[in-house]
Each structure stands twice: as structure tokens, then as C-alpha cells.
Amino acid sequence: MPFSQLFVKRDDLIDPYISGNKWRKLKYILARAKAENKTHLVTFGGAYSNHLLATAAAASRSGLKSTAFVRGEEVKNEMLLLCSLFGMKLIFTDRESYRNKQMLFQQHFADDAQAYFIDEGGASVEATIGCAEVIGELSETYDHIFCAAGTGTTAAGLLKGIQQHGLHTKLHIIPVLKGGSFIKDEIAKYTLLSSHLELHLDYHFGGYAKTTPELIEFIKTFTAQTGLLLDPVYTAKMFYAIQDLQYKGIIRQEEKVLAVHTGGLMGLFGMKDKF
Numbered sequence: 001m002p003f004s005q006l007f008v009k010r011d012d013l014i015d016p017y018i019s020g021n022k023w024r025k026l027k028y029i030l031a032r033a034k035a036e037n038k039t040h041l042v043t044f045g046g047a048y049s050n051h052l053l054a055t056a057a058a059a060s061r062s063g064l065k066s067t068a069f070v071r072g073e074e075v076k077n078e079m080l081l082l083c084s085l086f087g088m089k090l091i092f093t094d095r096e097s098y099r100n101k102q103m104l105f106q107q108h109f110a111d112d113a114q115a116y117f118i119d120e121g122g123a124s125v126e127a128t129i130g131c132a133e134v135i136g137e138l139s140e141t142y143d144h145i146f147c148a149a150g151t152g153t154t155a156a157g158l159l160k161g162i163q164q165h166g167l168h169t170k171l172h173i174i175p176v177l178k179g180g181s182f183i184k185d186e187i188a189k190y191t192l193l194s195s196h197l198e199l200h201l202d203y204h205f206g207g208y209a210k211t212t213p214e215l216i217e218f219i220k221t222f223t224a225q226t227g228l229l230l231d232p233v234y235t236a237k238m239f240y241a242i243q244d245l246q247y248k249g250i251i252r253q254e255e256k257v258l259a260v261h262t263g264g265l266m267g268l269f270g271m272k273d274k275f
Contacts, residue, residue, distance in 0.1 A: 005256045006242065007142070008228065009134060012235075012263040015057075017082070020263025021154040022054035024130035025122035030058060032126055038116035040065040042109055044101050047072060048079050048209070048233075050264040051121050056088035065114075067091065071098045123153045128190045131157025134260060135165055143255040146172045146242055147262065148234035150208065152186030154262060160191040172245075173199045174238045177208035203241040209233050215240060216274050231264045232274070 011020040018026065033041065041059045045052040045068060052068045059066035066088040070080070074092040083090065097104060101119065109115035118124070131154045145162070149155045155173045162169055175183050180201050187193065205215045211232045219236045223229055230236040242259060245251045 005254065007140075007256065007258050009138070009258055009260045011134070012229075012261045012265065014263070017057035017086075018054040019050075019265075020261065021131055022050055022122070022263060024133065024157070025051075025124075025127035025153065026054060026058050027130040028126035029118055029122060029124060030062060033064075033116040034062075036116070037114075038064075039114040040067065040109075040112060040116060041118055042067045042069075042105060042115050043118035043122075044069045044098070044104075044120040045071065047075050047077060050079075052083050052088070053079055053086075055118065055122075056083040056086035059088070060086040065089075067108075067115075069093045069098065069101070069104055071095060121151045121153060123151050123186075125190060127153045128157035128160055132161035132164065134158060135161030135167070138258070140256070141167060142169055142258040144170045144172055144251060144257045145260065146174065146238050146257065147260045148174045148176050148238040149180070149183050150176055150234070152183035153190070154260075155183065155197075156187040156190035158260070159187060159194070159197055162196055163191065163194065167196075169196065171197050172241075173197070174203050174241045175199060175201060176204055176234055176237050178204050178206075180204065200241055200245070203237045203244070205237060211274060218243075220275070228261075229265050234264050235259075235261055 014020060014023045041055055041064055043055050047070055056066050068088055068090055070090050070092050072095060080090060093104065105117050135158065145158065147155055147158055159171050162171055173183060184199055205212050215232060215236055218240050219230050219232060222239060230239060238259060242257060251257060
């Protein structure tokens with residue numbers, strides 16, 4: 001592997017359950033909920049959602065109730081078990097109904113004045129403010145910063161931080177699902193787009209939470225050589241992209257690259273049969 005000038009922002013070490021961008025997104029969401037005297041967090045996600053677990057843990061530690069609408073048929077897994085242990089109520093929801101999250105919230109919690117709506121993945125202005133703080137914490141400057149993306153909220157925060165600090169760093173976003181070009185539109189909802197932003201759409205490995213034998217082998221080799229755990233949903237695709245772009249000469253060997261490790265190692269639970 002090249003990686004001669006690769007540095008890693010270890011946001012995965014922030015907390016075992018509220019790690020990485022999950023912690024940063026929830027930081028100001030919880031502050032706003034408390035300011036509005038809300039005591040019940042209501043959010044959305046899939047059966048292996050790191051966001052659901054992070055919200056459940058954050059609510060429990062803050063003395064708040066939590067409920068999640070879980071997309072799809074009722075299942076049992078390690079992630080949802082942990083959510084339940086943190087006191088989160090789970091409402092399994094068919095995929096068609098799940099599409100209209102505001103309607104679900106109104107149907108179930110219109111009469112609950114203490115309920116606070118948190119979008120899937122924590123997408124919000126508050127989340128971008130928390131993610132922007134990553135840039136202010138850096139003690140060095142980098143030619144390139146890489147981040148994996150599902151919804152674009154973290155990416156928007158990072159771009160906002162780069163702009164706020166007047167940096168010329170190039171921000172590279174690796175969408176982890178097919179058709180990820182929409183992420184640029186999502187970023188534009190929160191901050192101005194600029195030439196400092198670049199999306200790489202060819203590293204989804206089949207789509208969201210999809211893998212290939214090549215990606216699984218990359219994870220095994222990378223972890224064995226570095227001791228750094230990657231999840232197959234987000235961070236593995238990002239590191240693979242960095243390596244590939246270096247091999248192709250798009251990222252030069254002498255350039256300094258920062259990879260933002262956004263946590264989410266629980267994604268390994270859903271793919272344990274592949275390792």
C-alpha cells in the first residue's frame with residue numbers, strides 16, 4: 001500500500017457507542033433539544049444503524065427517553081439489542097411508510113409535547129456545526145481530506161469548516177451508495193459549494209452496505225498491517241479509494257492526506273459471515 005503521507009483523524013476513539021461523526025452530529029442536536037425542554041428523542045434508521053445506537057446511548061446518559069422507527073421487517077441483531085439495553089423503544093416500519101418520516105412522527109407523537117424529531121443519520125444544521133469542528137481541531141494543514149458519506153451531512157460540515165478557516169485543502173467525499181451524486185445537492189443545503197469539493201462515485205462496491213471479495217480482502221490486509229479497524233459500510237470504502245487514487249497518481253505521493261475515521265465499527269456485526 002502507498003499511504004506514505006496518510007494521516008488519520010481518529011474520531012472513532014471519541015466513545016465506544018457515540019463515536020465519530022455520530023457524536024459530532026448529536027452534540028448540538030441534544031443541546032437544542034434540552035434548550036427546548038424536550039425529554040424524548042425520536043429518530044430513524046436501518047436495523048444496523050450506528051446512528052440509532054448512538055442516539056440510544058446519548059439519550060440514556062442524558063436522562064432522556066428515546067424511540068426509533070426501524071426501517072423494514074422486525075429483526076433481532078446485536079445493534080438493536082444494544083439500543084434496547086440503552087432503553088430505546090423500537091418501532092419496526094414497512095419501507096413505504098418509512099419514506100415519510102414527518103408523517104410517522106406526527107402519527108405517533110403529535111400529542112407528545114416532549115418529543116423531539118431527529119432525522120435519519122442526524123441530518124440537520126446542528127449536525128453540520130458539530131462536524132465543522134473537526135477542522136478547527138487539526139494542528140496541521142493537509143493537501144487533501146477524505147471522508148465517506150451516506151447522506152452528506154458530515155461532508156457539509158467539513159466543507160463548512162474548511163471555508164471558515166480559509167483553507168485551500170481539497171475535500172474528497174466517497175459516497176458509499178450507488179448514485180451518490182445527490183450528495184452534492186445535500187451539501188448545498190447547508191453550505192456553499194466550491195472548487196475545494198470533489199465527489200468520487202466509483203467506490204460504492206455495489207451500493208449501501210454492499211461489499212465484494214476485493215473489499216473484504218482489503219479490510220483484512222489493511223487491519224493486519226496497521227492495527228486500525230475499518231467497517232465495510234463506510235471507512236473501508238474511503239481508505240480503498242485513497243489507495244486507488246494514489247496508485248493512479250491523482251493523489252501524489254508527496255501530498256499530505258487526512259482520512260477522517262467516522263467510527264461505525266458496529267457495521268461489522270451485519271457482515272460477520274463475510275469474514
